[in-house]
């Protein structure tokens with residue numbers, strides 16, 4: 001049996017070759033997906049003026065190898081991709097890594113091993129995602145002939161466009177967030193505390209299959225609904241309160257993000273005005289999210305609706321952010337966002353209005369950009385009737 005990990009790197013560096021290997025070696029599909037991710041990284045290094053790369057951020061390592069332990073992925077010309085792990089993470093890495101050799105390192109051996117690998121690859125410019133400054137100083141002293149450069153874009157260009165396997169997991173993460181919102185919705189009542197509502201969402205999410213929360217939940221009621229990241233407290237829901245609920249699930253590493261705003265009792269004119277403005281803004285932004293749309297323009301569309309309603313001064317954050325293995329990742333859908341949306345991006349659509357001492361409204365879905373426009377991955381109802389309890 002041919003050991004695919006021992007094949008020369010060049011043979012693994014294009015999709016076409018990988019497909020040939022699939023047919024020939026009959027490898028399980030998942031391994032091939034991973035191979036093609038590292039192969040794509042290797043192919044992209046040249047465009048970024050790099051001939052080697054060290055990925056140390058754990059979501060990046062997980063993306064390329066499937067490993068959930070802390071470690072260093074080394075990719076360079078003329079060498080097989082290698083995952084260096086601490087002895088603490090060795091078992092988990094050997095059980096989960098799908099696409100490259102695994103080797104352990106110790107504090108005293110790591111620098112030597114990296115030096116050996118990069119010398120062997122004849123690399124001259126090596127990129128990295130994130131390394132501690134003190135460690136980087138030692139690497140540079142040890143390899144003075146090489147140029148080490150931080151370059152996260154090379155990874156983000158790839159991770160921002162989700163493949164079919166990732167989209168399945170993200171759809172499930174979305175379903176889990178919806179299920180949690182549904183359960184929380186059934187418990188909404190005057191006198192219930194924010195913490196109790198958060199607990200309900202948490203329990204439902206995990207029971208349905210989530211492995212973790214994607215972030216710390218927000219359940220902000222009454223004046224606390226004006227805090228965009230309110231967390232939750234012992235405060236009891238009072239009559240007439242707005243309640244902002246922002247929750248998200250993690251499923252096999254992938255995140256979802258949903259926010260709904262509820263009201264205890266009937267909307268008065270002002271609160272209805274706020275809610276409807278935010279909902280219009282959310283829907284208008286959704287309608288222009290498609291391949292080719294600039295992130296800045298999409299943010300502007302959402303902002304214009306809120307400004308027309310007279311609440312522009314209270315919309316204190318950007319419209320959205322990318323979602324994937326991390327809850328906040330590129331592309332940023334904001335006034336500073338320089339990217340254009342492309343098919344396969346997953347972003348949040350979450351306009352909000354926050355009036356100090358009074359309350360706030362935010363409505364958010366996780367949204368996939370498809371060839372034909374935006375598609376929701378979170379689908380809990382958004383209308384005013386569903387918002388009242």
Ligand SMILES: [Mn+2]
Nearest residue numbers: 257348350364
């Ligand atoms: Mn969000």
